[in-house]
Amino acid sequence: MDVVFSALLLASMYGLVAIGISFTWASIGMLNLAQGFIFTAGGYTAFLFAEIASTYGLEGVALSVGLIVAGMLGSAVAGLAVGAVAFLPLQDRDNFRTRSLIATLAISLIGTQVWLIFFGPQNKPLPPIFGTGRTEIAGSGIGNGQLGAIVVAVLMLGAVILWMRSSRAGLQMRAMMMNPLGAAVVGVSVRTTGMRVLAISGALTGLASVLLAQTFFVSPTSGVQPLTVGLIISLAGGLGSIPGTVAAAGLLGLAEALTARYLQQSLVPFVLFGIVVLILIFRPRGLGGLLEDVRE
Amino acid sequence: MxxxxxxxxxxxxxxxxxxxxxxxxxxxxxxxxxxxxxxxxxxxxxxxxxxxxxxxxxxxxxxxxxxxxxxxxxxxxxxxxxxxxxIALAPQGDAIFPGLTVRENLDSGAYTRATWRSRRSRCDHVLDVFAPLRPLLRQTAGTLSGGERRMVSVGRALMADxxxxxxxxxxxxxxxxxxxxxxxxxxxxxxxxxxxxxxxxxxxxxxxxxxxxxxxxxxxxxxxxxxxxxxxxxxxxxxxxxxxxxxxx
Structure with missing residues (x-):
């Protein structure tokens, strides 16, 4: 049972980051390597919020909600900042994909140094959001922090997907993912919608950052692991496919949990990349190609 | 003028x-x-x-x-x-949204804030013109035939005010x-x-x-x-x- 919990936790966190990468790629054609920087931005914003909150003696539910909101806001703003540098000025130039790839890589490298300068190399803890107790489910215990993280992540993912399916803004984004020309023709602005996508992807990443800080810490390089795994999950899911990304997150989360439990933690990267390579050899369009039967 | x-x-x-x-x-x-x-x-x-x-x-x-x-x-x-x-354009090559249903494709044509509210009645008008689309509303546009796609593309342009x-x-x-x-x-x-x-x-x-x-x-x-x-x-x-x-x- 612990393996299942651990798999669910990993899957939901990776899912949040991977959906953001996948959305960004599918809608504006930018492979956002700065997603790790956006991730840490959320973590540090939540950390600053916790510092300020403690001087005012804020605690309980208000502190928990505040931490989550601060993390999501911080990352959304970081997402917009990345857009202002790597998307808006380059968007209608030749080779936008390569240029933005390099620009986001630069932001990611510079960002790590900026965090080092301002916050130093030490790990920063966040106060517990869901309390410190443990809950017994089906005969095995799980920390409240982990359980809360899984529940909040799944709820938030569900809410975003529902919103994408039902609202006018969601329709615009999905339309832009499928056919940018068609979207322009019906009056959807690539630039405005693109920035909106970056803000939402950022917010989801920031949520993952705050929730994961319940188990780990915030540090200048804590965004690297989520970025790497988020990237390979969005690839395995077939960039742009929402069901594919969710399925890939589940699969790779389970693989990581099983490997860490029954083999060795150090083998995790080999197993994850191995699975992705196998998926892409047999299904070049990722798992999304299996789940959606649409010809382009 | x-x-x-x-x-x-x-x-x-x-x-x-x-x-x-x-x-x-x-x-x-x-x-x-x-x-x-x-x-x-x-x-x-x-x-x-x-x-x-x-x-x-x-x-x-x-x-x-x-x-x-x-x-x-x-x-x-x-x-x-x-x-x-x-100005509404039905472009060459249709540029429809393959993963959206026919209804969502048509709705996207009425994307502007003012027309979005009246999209149901506008959709009815378009379906009066392109009657073959009526039974296909819930179908994914990517599975349509060439003629049906063209109707969706032109219909989407007509959805705009x-x-x-x-x-x-x-x-x-x-x-x-x-x-x-x-x-x-x-x-x-x-x-x-x-x-x-x-x-x-x-x-x-x-x-x-x-x-x-x-x-x-x-x-x-x-x-x-x-x-x-x-x-x-x-x-x-x-x-x-x-x-x-x-x-x-």
């Missing part, structure tokens, strides 16, 4: 110049046919009106407002604004019977004091259905349609000619 006034419009992609000094005036309530062979600039002309060319120059005045001007890059950057001012409708090659790639039905339906729609431009390779489809026909030859407008078609109207000749001129622009 003309609803659309083009003066000295040139446009192209990169080093290629497709349109040469085009002057055109479209009157309110007018349905205009634009005929010409493949690769002679019909699509580029319609694209230039909504800012979807690589570069362009020259004045385009729509309902008294300048929507053209000189531009060397930024393809499509002005398009959403122009579309919101009341536009003053000027631009329809690019409604008959391209369709069986003769289907394309005849589609063009006939297009020509029966009440456009009020708006206007409609239909670009079409197949002149007989338009004959007697539109108010005026202009020819397009080598990027220039011709009053004489015969010259634009090179006096070889049969479809087979037109196709061969089109292939000779390379990719469609």
């Amino acid at each position: 003309a609803i659309l006034e083009l003066a000295g419009v040139s446009a192209g992609y990169g080093p290629v110049r497709v349109l040469h000094d085009v002057n055109l005036s479209v009157n309110p309530g007018e349905r205009l046919g634009l005929v010409g062979l493949n690769g002679h600039g019909k699509t580029t002309l319609l694209s230039a009106i909504v800012g979807l060319t690589g570069w362009q120059d020259g004045s385009i005045i729509f309902e008294g407002r300048q929507i053209g001007g000189r531009r060397t890059h930024g393809m499509g950057r002005t398009t959403p604004n122009i579309v919101r001012q009341g 536009a003053r000027l409708y631009l329809v690019d090659e409604p008959s391209l790639g369709l069986a003769p019977k289907i394309s005849l039905g589609l063009v006939a339906a297009l020509c029966e729609i009440n456009i009020g004091d708006g206007a409609m431009i239909i670009a079409e390779q197949n002149l007989p489809l338009l004959n007697g259905r539109v108010d005026r026909v202009l020819g397009m030859h080598a990027g220039e407008l011709k009053q004489d349609v015969g010259e634009a078609l090179g006096d070889i109207p049969p479809a087979a000749e037109a196709m061969a000619q089109g292939m000779h001129h390379g990719r469609a622009l």
Whole structure:
């Protein structure tokens, strides 16, 4: 049972980051390597919020909600900042994909140094959001922090997907993912919608950052692991496919949990990349190609 | 006053110049046919009106407002604004959204805030024109046949509350019977004091259905349609000619 919990936790966190990468790629054609920087931005914003909150003696539910909101806001703003540098000025130039790839890589490298300068190399803890107790489910215990993280992540993912399916803004984004020309023709602005996508992807990443800080810490390089795994999950899911990304997150989360439990933690990267390579050899369009039967 | 006034419009992609000094005036309530062979600039002309060319120059005045001007890059950057001012385009190649249902595809045409609220009744009007789409509303657009896709694309343009409708090659790639039905339906729609431009390779489809026909030859407008078609109207000749001129622009 612990393996299942651990798999669910990993899957939901990776899912949040991977959906953001996948959305960004599918809608504006930018492979956002700065997603790790956006991730840490959320973590540090939540950390600053916790510092300020403690001087005012804020605690309980208000502190928990505040931490989550601060993390999501911080990352959304970081997402917009990345857009202002790597998307808006380059968007209608030749080779936008390569240029933005390099620009986001630069932001990611510079960002790590900026965090080092301002916050130093030490790990920063966040106060517990869901309390410190443990809950017994089906005969095995799980920390409240982990359980809360899984529940909040799944709820938030569900809410975003529902919103994408039902609202006018969601329709615009999905339309832009499928056919940018068609979207322009019906009056959807690539630039405005693109920035909106970056803000939402950022917010989801920031949520993952705050929730994961319940188990780990915030540090200048804590965004690297989520970025790497988020990237390979969005690839395995077939960039742009929402069901594919969710399925890939589940699969790779389970693989990581099983490997860490029954083999060795150090083998995790080999197993994850191995699975992705196998998926892409047999299904070049990722798992999304299996789940959606649409010809382009 | 003309609803659309083009003066000295040139446009192209990169080093290629497709349109040469085009002057055109479209009157309110007018349905205009634009005929010409493949690769002679019909699509580029319609694209230039909504800012979807690589570069362009020259004045385009729509309902008294300048929507053209000189531009060397930024393809499509002005398009959403122009579309919101009341120009709807059904582009070549349909540009439908394959993963959305037919209903969502149509709804996306009524994207502007004002028309979004009335999308149900607008959808009903479109379905009156394109009745075959009614049973397909919940189907994914990517699974439709070519004719059905074209109907979705044109229907999406009709969903907009536009003053000027631009329809690019409604008959391209369709069986003769289907394309005849589609063009006939297009020509029966009440456009009020708006206007409609239909670009079409197949002149007989338009004959007697539109108010005026202009020819397009080598990027220039011709009053004489015969010259634009090179006096070889049969479809087979037109196709061969089109292939000779390379990719469609």
